[in-house]
Structure formats: structure tokens, C-alpha cells
Amino acid sequence: MDTQQQQQQSPVQGAKVLMVGAGGIGCELLKTLALSGFHDIHIIDMDTIEVSNLNRQFLFRRSHVGLSKAKVARDAVLRFRPHINIRSYHANVKNPEFDVDFFKQFDVVLNGLDNLDARRHVNRLCLAADVPLVESGTTGFLGQVTVHVKGKTECYECQTKPTPKTYPVCTITSTPTKFVHCIVWAKDLLFAKLFGDKNQDNDLNVRANKAATTSKETDDVFERAEDEDIEQYGRKIYDHVFGYNIEAALANEETWKNRRRPRPIYSKEVLPESLTQKNGSAQNCSATDDDSTVSSMPLLGLKNPQELWGLTQNSLVFIEALKLFFAKRKKEIGHLTFDKDDQLAVEFVTAAANIRAESFGIPLHSLFEAKGIAGNIVHAVATTNAIVAGLIVIEAIKVLKKDADKYRMTYCLEHPSRKMLLMPVEPFEPNPSCYVCSKTPLVLEINTQKSKLRDLVDKIVKAKLGMNLPMIMHGASLLYEVGDDLDDIMVANYNANLEKSLSELPSPVINGSILTVEDLQQELSCKINVKHREEFDEEKEPEGMVLSGWTQSPALNGESASTSNNESASTSNNESAVDVTESSSGPEIASKKRRLSDNDKRETENVESEDDDLMEIENPITVSKKKRRVA
Numbered sequence: 130m131d132t133q134q135q136q137q138q139s140p141v142q143g144a145k146v147l148m149v150g151a152g153g154i155g156c157e158l159l160k161t162l163a164l165s166g167f168h169d170i171h172i173i174d175m176d177t178i179e180v181s182n183l184n185r186q187f188l189f190r191r192s193h194v195g196l197s198k199a200k201v202a203r204d205a206v207l208r209f210r211p212h213i214n215i216r217s218y219h220a221n222v223k224n225p226e227f228d229v230d231f232f233k234q235f236d237v238v239l240n241g242l243d244n245l246d247a248r249r250h251v252n253r254l255c256l257a258a259d260v261p262l263v264e265s266g267t268t269g270f271l272g273q274v275t276v277h278v279k280g281k282t283e284c285y286e287c288q289t290k291p292t293p294k295t296y297p298v299c300t301i302t303s304t305p306t307k308f309v310h311c312i313v314w315a316k317d318l319l320f321a322k323l324f325g326d327k328n329q330d331n332d333l334n335v336r337a338n339k340a341a342t343t344s345k346e347t348d349d350v351f352e353r354a355e356d357e358d359i360e361q362y363g364r365k366i367y368d369h370v371f372g373y374n375i376e377a378a379l380a381n382e383e384t385w386k387n388r389r390r391p392r393p394i395y396s397k398e399v400l401p402e403s404l405t406q407k408n409g410s411a412q413n414c415s416a417t418d419d420d421s422t423v424s425s426m427p428l429l430g431l432k433n434p435q436e437l438w439g440l441t442q443n444s445l446v447f448i449e450a451l452k453l454f455f456a457k458r459k460k461e462i463g464h465l466t467f468d469k470d471d472q473l474a475v476e477f478v479t480a481a482a483n484i485r486a487e488s489f490g491i492p493l494h495s496l497f498e499a500k501g502i503a504g505n506i507v508h509a510v511a512t513t514n515a516i517v518a519g520l521i522v523i524e525a526i527k528v529l530k531k532d533a534d535k536y537r538m539t540y541c542l543e544h545p546s547r548k549m550l551l552m553p554v555e556p557f558e559p560n561p562s563c564y565v566c567s568k569t570p571l572v573l574e575i576n577t578q579k580s581k582l583r584d585l586v587d588k589i590v591k592a593k594l595g596m597n598l599p600m601i602m603h604g605a606s607l608l609y610e611v612g613d614d615l616d617d618i619m620v621a622n623y624n625a626n627l628e629k630s631l632s633e634l635p636s637p638v639i640n641g642s643i644l645t646v647e648d649l650q651q652e653l654s655c656k657i658n659v660k661h662r663e664e665f666d667e668e669k670e671p672e673g674m675v676l677s678g679w680t681q682s683p684a685l686n687g688e689s690a691s692t693s694n695n696e697s698a699s700t701s702n703n704e705s706a707v708d709v710t711e712s713s714s715g716p717e718i719a720s721k722k723r724r725l726s727d728n729d730k731r732e733t734e735n736v737e738s739e740d741d742d743l744m745e746i747e748n749p750i751t752v753s754k755k756k757r758r759v760a
């Protein structure tokens with residue numbers, strides 16, 4: 130080995146690294162780390178191996194199904210690198226044992242996670258422990274690797290992450306134009322209404338039915354009488370949502386002036402008189418007793434999930450799946466939420482979405498496709514994971530060598546841009562108004578008389594600030610905390626506080642109050658300035674409170690996100706929206722791409738080439754000068 134090589138190797142050999150996640154990216158990463166000369170690697174992953182992981186998580190074999198990912202990955206790599214030290218933890222990275230001291234032992238942390246929540250948690254621990262973080266994600270052909278070094282580059286949370294894809298409510302309830310709108314309707318409205326929690330708000334029908342019925346009558350349609358025949362009930366639902374509701378909506382001429390008019394569909398047009406005689410009844414079908422495998426498809430002679438069903442087949446699946454829910458899974462009704470791994474739920478949602486699509490003149494989709502859309506599944510591409518893992522190691526080595534000038538955030542694109550498929554961008558400076566890595570206070574507008582402490586904890590402290598074990602203080606008064614070491618009296622006090630409005634708390638929180646919110650595990654503390662506000666716009670501010678002060682980069686304001694391989698979501702500012710699902714691994718690609726300067730953007734659009742080969746990383750794109758990292 131020549132001296133130059135030795136110099137390059139030493140920071141690697143001496144480094145202690147923590148990998149979080151041993152899934153698609155993690156398997157590639159562990160292999161590449163081991164082959165690049167890393168000697169001391171710790172791996173945390175909370176999952177066990179599933180059959181569906183085997184196609185790309187190549188350290189795992191069928192015989193490993195059910196075993197810890199972290200441990201099996203470790204053993205697999207030790208077989209070809211027996212002399213290195215690999216330690217595995219089969220655990221959630223959010224567990225208290227992984228505290229700041231635990232993180233401090235590492236020279237760099239490498240994330241191969243698939244959710245925002247865990248990523249934010251690791252970001253905070255890395256900031257608290259002052260350990261550099263290399264963060265990554267992939268979605269199909271898209272991927273990114275970013276570097277976060279405290280005080281030098283932005284932290285993972287300096288830029289607000291795009292929230293889950295949302296669609297305006299009225300597009301979903303009344304004017305769908307894409308299949309995904311029909312899926313959201315079937316899954317989040319119809320399925321939730323029929324099989325989910327009855328007390329939950331549900332926008333199903335509200336608009337379409339206003340003119341013709343009272344809400345009492347509408348509700349009754351969905352209630353099944355004790356002795357009502359299931360098939361009759363199914364047909365009633367069918368006629369109501371696909372027939373009657375569409376007719377009611379058509380009555381409003383204004384809506385359809387510039388839109389294609391939908392066609393009402395009634396069950397008697399598409400289904401035979403009685404299905405029970407034709408197909409046998411759901412009660413004695415061949416389904417097994419395992420809930421996740423109950424299926425209407427064998428009953429109807431449908432085998433291939435990739436086959437496109439016609440209107441009649443979809444209508445049969447709709448009725449049979451509904452019957453099976455009542456016949457085989459009655460106990461779950463009222464508690465179900467849609468799960469992409471629940472076969473019967475997928476069948477019902479596919480059928481309902483297709484019937485609605487037919488009504489609105491939208492092309493129908495197979496069960497396989499519908500499942501992908503409903504589960505927000507973008508099929509993983511092993512090569513993207515491998516490229517991303519390689520890039521993580523490249524950045525980790527720069528971090529270990531403290532080569533700050535060379536740090537790059539790299540984006541894997543689906544189509545070449547500036548003749549490149551890998552787009553390197555210089556990291557940004559920390560955002561001075563980031564509540565995570567700076568001390569900027571946040572501002573919360575809230576109705577202090579009406580909103581309860583519980584609303585603040587759930588909607589702001591947990592959901593928005595991503596705190597795991599929060600503690601809320603007002604001056605010297607402790608209003609709320611979570612922990613194992615609390616005595617019963619304290620727990621009772623905090624529980625009582627949760628149900629009080631802010632202004633009724635032992636130390637009243639009113640206009641001008643300053644709250645301190647802390648997470649001891651994440652060593653994150655922030656101040657919230659409270660502003661009392663009477664009214665909130667139900668459509669624009671459905672949470673009844675507005676958190677601000679955590680400004681995002683001006684370049685991002687007012688632009689809507691879209692990625693090239695997904696149906697892009699239009700989130701309109703003046704309509705409330707229905708959540709779809711959390712985008713898992715690569716949530717920020719689109720927004721990062723948007724940071725290219727206008728000139729760069731024009732160039733990228735013009736130089737699209739047909740050449741799909743990977744290009745070498747050329748000079749990094751230099752983004753607006755003032756935002757660049759100060760070395």
C-alpha cells in the first residue's frame with residue numbers, strides 16, 4: 130500500500146460508525162462499508178426479515194425470515210470480513226438507551242431509514258452529541274444523500290419537509306380527475322365510513338348530498354340494521370354512493386360547466402338479481418380464518434391481481450368483499466383502518482375506486498396497481514439503493530477526513546439532467562431560524578380558551594415538533610411530562626391538565642405566554658410564544674392552531690412539490706385537504722431540485738438527453754451564493 134493510500138485508509142480504519150436501518154439501503158451500506166475498510170460498525174434496526182425484503186436486501190435468505198435484520202446483516206458480512214467488529218442492536222433507535230452519550234461514541238452516523246419520524250430523532254441526537262450525520266433515502270429511481278455537520282451545514286430539519294401528499298377535499302368528494310383521487314375516496318372516505326371508527330369525521334357525501342337529504346338520512350344509509358341481509362345492505366351502499374350521490378351531484382349544473390359529467394351507476398344495471406344463487410354465499414366460501422388472507426377473488430374466479438377487471442367484475446368484488454367483512458371479520462368492523470397488506474381491504478378499495486373511476490370516465494386499474502397507489506408504494510429499485518449506499522460511504526470518508534470543502538449532497542435523478550443522473554449540490558449553511566439547530570422561538574396562534582393542553586401536545590409538540598418524550602413548562606410551572614419515573618400523583622395531575630383549556634391550567638397560558646417545550650432524550654428545547662386568536666378558518670386551518678416562526682427557505686415558498694415518477698399532488702392553499710400517506714424514503718428530492726438557480730433550471734430542462742447511462746459527477750451545481758456553507 131503506498132503512502133497516499135495509507136493516509137486515505139487511516140481515518141476509515143480508525144472510525145467507529147453507527148448505521149441506523151438495515152433494510153434496502155442498509156444492506157448495501159454495510160457491505161460497502163466492510164469492503165471499504167471500515168473496522169468498527171454498529172447497526173440498529175428494529176425489524177425482522179420479511180419475505181418481501183428478500184428481492185433486494187441481499188444479505189438475507191429465506192431461512193432468515195422472522196429473524197432480526199441487524200443481527201443477520203452482521204453475521205452475513207462477518208462471513209466475508211471475519212476480522213472486523215460489527216455490533217448489532219435489534220431495537221428502535223428511539224429507545225432511551227440510545228441517548229446522547231451513546232451517540233457520542235461514534236465518529237459519524239449513517240442513516241438508511243424509511244420514515245421521517247426516526248430521521249428527525251436521529252438528527253436531534255446527532256446535533257446534541259455533535260456527531261456528523263450522513264442521511265439518505267430512495268424512492269424508486271430517485272434518491273438522495275445529504276451531509277449534516279453541526280454549525281457547518283444545515284441540519285436535517287433546517288428545511289421543512291413536504292408534508293404527506295394531500296388533495297383538496299372537493300376533488301376527492303366531488304370532482305375526481307385521476308385514479309389516485311378515486312383511491313383516496315375509496316380508502317379514506319368510503320372504507321373508513323363503512324369499516325372504521327364511526328366517531329371519526331368523514332367527508333363522504335357531504336357535498337353531493339346537501340341538496341337532497343338531511344344528514345340524518347345520509348347516516349342511516351351506512352348503518353346496517355341487525356337483521357338486514359348483507360347483500361341487500363351492500364347493494365344499498367352501492368346504489369347510494371355510485372348512483373344516487375352522483376345524480377345529486379349532477380343537479381348542480383355549475384360544477385359541470387367545464388368538466389366532464391359523471392355517470393350514475395346502479396347495482397341493478399351491472400349485477401345479476403341475486404349473487405348468492407350465482408356465486409354461493411360469503412359464509413361458506415373457501416376463505417381461511419386468517420384475517421389477512423380472507424379474499425373474495427377465489428369465490429369469483431379471479432386469480433391474477435394484474436388483470437384489469439371490468440365494471441361487472443369490480444361490482445361483484447365490491448359486494449363480495451363487503452359481505453366477507455361482515456361474515457368473517459365482523460369483530461373488526463368499527464376499528465379497521467386501511468392497510469395495504471390486508472387483502473380484503475385492498476380488494477374492496479380497488480373495486481370501489483374502479484367503479485367510481487368508471488363513473489367519472491377515468492381509466493380503470495388492476496388490483497396490483499391500485500394496491501401500489503393505495504399503499505403509496507413506489508417499487509424499490511435495488512440499484513438506486515446500491516448507488517445511494519456508495520454515495521453515503523463517499524461522504525462518510527470526507528466527513529472523517531474533515532474535508533468540509535468537498536461535502537456534497539447528491540441527488541439521484543430518474544432522467545439525466547445537465548447530462549447527469551447524479552446531481553451533486555454544495556451543502557447549505559444552517560438555517561438561522563431552524564427551531565432544531567438554532568434557538569429561534571416559535572410562534573403559536575391558538576385559542577387559549579378553547580384549545581386543550583392535549584391538542585397542543587398531540588398536534589404541535591408530537592406531530593409538528595416530532596418530540597418523543599416531551600416536557601412542557603410555563604415559567605417555573607411544569608404542565609406536562611412523559612417518563613417512566615413519574616409517581617401516580619404526578620401522572621394524575623398531568624392527565625388532568627391535558628383535559629384543561631390552556632387558560633384554565635394551574636399556570637394559565639394566555640396571550641403573550643412563553644412556553645418551554647423540551648425533549649430530554651433528544652436534548653432539544655424550544656420556546657413557543659403564544660398568541661391568542663379567537664377564530665380559525667376551518668378549511669385553511671383545520672387544526673385550529675397555527676405554528677410559525679420556523680421559516681423555510683424563500684426559494685421554496687409558494688411552489689408546489691412534484692416528483693417525476695409519482696402522480697404529483699396539488700395542494701391548494703385555499704382548500705382543506707385529505708391526507709394520503711407519508712412518503713417514506715425520499716421526501717425531499719423535489720424541493721432540493723428546486724433550489725437550483727433559475728439559470729441552472731433552464732439549462733437542466735434544455736439539456737435533457739436520451740442517454741440513460743450514469744454520468745460521472747462533474748462540478749457541483751453552485752446554488753445561490755449566499756446560502757452556501759461557510760467552510
Ligand SMILES: Nc1ncnc2c1ncn2[C@@H]1O[C@H](COP(=O)(O)OP(=O)(O)OP(=O)(O)O)[C@@H](O)[C@H]1O
Pocket residue numbers: 149150151152153154155173174175176181182198220221222223241242243244247509714
Ligand atoms: N425507529 C427505527 N428504529 C430502528 N430501525 C428503524 C426505525 N425506523 C425504521 N427502521 C428500519 O429502517 C429500515 C428501512 O429499510 P427499507 O426502507 O428498506 O424498509 P423495509 O421495511 O425493509 O422495506 P419495505 O418498507 O420496502 O417493505 C427497516 O429495516 C426498518 O426496520
Ligand SMILES: [Zn+2]
Pocket residue numbers: 283284285286287288559560563564565566567
Ligand atoms: Zn436545523
